[in-house]
Amino acid sequence: MSDHHNSSASQETEPRKDVSDDHLPGERRSGELAVLDDPFADPGLPPHEHRRQDIDERAAKRSERTVALLFTVSMLATIGFIVAYLAIPIDEIVYIFPIGHISALNFALGTTLGVALFCIGAGAIHWARTLMSDEERVEERHAVAATPEVKSHVLAEFRKGAEESQIGRRKLVRNTMIGALALVPLSGLVLLRDLGPMPGDKLRKTAWREGSLIVNENTGQPLRPEDITVGSLTQAMPSDLDHHDEDFHAQIAKAAVMLVRLEPEDIKDPRSAAWGHEGILCFSKICTHVGCPATLYEQQTHHALCPCHQSTFDLSDGARVLFGPAGHPLPQLKITVNDEGFLTALGDFEEPPGPSFWERG
Incomplete structure (x- = not known):
């Protein structure tokens, strides 16, 4: 009985030996520590999928007309804002369902200015999503102080981006966008009248x-x-x-x-x-x-x-x-x-x- 227990104890206290020197794939030994070589491998970018507008010029033209329409609506809304400000009496009250009775001037100004700003944003987003280049690129980080080579690369990329945005080719989009952006500040300029006349003396x-x-x-x-x-x-x-x-x-x-x-x-x-x-x-x-x-x-x-x-x-x-x-x-x-x-x-x-x-x- 005593010999049996001693034998068991010696078996339990004896250091366990590895059955095999094999280890996990991609694992290396460092003393007692096993470290994975690259546990988070870069999966890379998926293959680029062309949009319909990239391969069908008719679809691109439809997108161009849509963007131009949004910018044109913005211009019309800005003009409507100015007309409403000048034409609607300040004390006129209207009933708007389901809001109730509100100032006609405030409702008209809020609606037209909201439409003008929304259409500029919607037009810019639709332009970017359907006509501008959507190809993804990976660029490594670089030092803050750019080298001449980097500067020339940036300028080249800027020119390439301008070309890919098709702002020179899509003249209808460009011209209507410029018109919308030029007109919408007039809304704020007109509101300066509410500051009242100059105090004089x-x-x-x-x-x-x-x-x-x-x-x-x-x-x-x-x-x-x-x-x-x-x-x-x-x-x-x-x-x-x-x-x-x-x-x-x-x-x-x-x-x-x-x-x-x-x-x-x-x-x-x-x-x-x-x-x-x-x-x-x-x-x-x-x-x-x-x-x-x-x-x-x-x-x-x-x-x-x-x-x-x-x-x-x-x-x-x-x-x-x-x-x-x-x-x-x-x-x-x-x-x-x-x-x-x-x-x-x-x-x-x-x-x-x-x-x-x-x-x-």
């Missing part, structure tokens, strides 16, 4: 006129000098503006002002003092950075702060900029008192109020 003029009463922006009541106390800030506007006017918001955005009263000896700028009345100064409250109301007033320092980007203006020194991104002082309005004792303007601002713009000096 509108940015430089506000609702302030000589003799305009200065009224409290909240109550609409005319202001007297005694209504403005030292250390206070009052927001005001010209009496010519009416909250019910259609362009009220456009006008108040330029004409809104703030009144502060300082002790005459605290006013550092003589010109600013001369434009005021008994220490009452009137400045545009529209920040010269991006147009926020700069009406956070600190009476001890006479500083006005814009809460949007912290531009700070010294109202005792002509509202010059002390801090922040604003590029110009707040424009000051010349004021006086009329015969009835109300504060009035002596004219408009001498420089445009609000943010800087391209024509501002």
